[in-house]
Amino acid sequence: MIVITIDQRRSRSGPDKVESLLRRLDGEYNAVRGFERTAGDELQGVLDDGVMAVALALDVAHTGEWSVGIGVGSVQTPMPRETRAGRGPAFEYARDAVERAKNSSGALALSGPGPEAERIEAELQLLALVNARRTKTSAEAGTLVSQGLTQQQVAARLEISQQAVSARLASGLWYETARLTNLAGRALTDYSMTMEGGQGS
Structure with a gap:
C-alpha cells in the first residue's frame, strides 16, 4: 500500500x-x-x-x-x-x-x-526539480499538451507558431518527463x- x-x-x-x-x-x-x-x-x-x-x-x-x-x-x-x-x-x-x-x-x-525505494525516490526527485525549473511559458505549453491538445491546437490557443510550441516543450523536457513519470508510477x-x-x- x-x-x-x-x-x-x-x-x-x-x-x-x-x-x-x-x-x-x-x-x-x-x-x-x-x-x-x-x-x-x-x-x-x-x-x-x-x-x-x-x-x-x-x-x-x-x-x-x-x-x-x-x-x-x-x-x-x-x-x-x-x-x-x-x-x-x-x-x-x-x-x-x-x-x-x-x-x-x-x-x-x-x-x-x-533498494527499490531509493531508485524510485531518485526518479521522483529529478522529476520534481525539472518541474520546478521550467519557465512559465514552457509550463503553459506543457500543461495544455498534458490535457490532450495537439501542438497545433496549443499554438492556436497561445497565438504563437507551432515551432515555438515545440521549442517550449523541448526546453521543458515535457515528453521525456512524461515518459519517466509514467514509468516511475508503474514501478x-x-x-x-x-x-x-x-x-x-
Whole structure:
C-alpha cells in the first residue's frame, strides 16, 4: 500500500492551507482512504495506484507550499475507515519520508524497504526539480499538451507558431518527463504490490 503524508511548509508564518488542499485532492484523486488532517498542518491519505500517487505527489510538491512523503509497505487490516487511525509499516515509512522531504530535492521523498525505494525516490526527485525549473511559458505549453491538445491546437490557443510550441516543450523536457513519470508510477505500483505480498514489514 502507498501512504502519502503532506506537511505545509512555513506554516508558522502564513495561513493554514490544509482545508483548501483537502478539497482539491478529494475532487481530483481517488484514494483507498481519503486524505484527512492528521495533526496541525499535516494531512495523510492511502492509495493503491502508483501512477496516481506519483501524479499527486509531483502536483502538490510543485506548488512549493508542501513537503510530500511517500511511504510504501504493508498496512494493518482491516483498515479503519479514518486514515489517521491506520497503522502499519507504510504509515511509518510515510512519516520518515515527509521528515526527509523537508530538506530533500524537490520537497519530496519516498521511503520503504529495499533498494527499490531509493531508485524510485531518485526518479521522483529529478522529476520534481525539472518541474520546478521550467519557465512559465514552457509550463503553459506543457500543461495544455498534458490535457490532450495537439501542438497545433496549443499554438492556436497561445497565438504563437507551432515551432515555438515545440521549442517550449523541448526546453521543458515535457515528453521525456512524461515518459519517466509514467514509468516511475508503474514501478511504484509494482513495488507496492510486492510489499503487500508479505515483504513490507
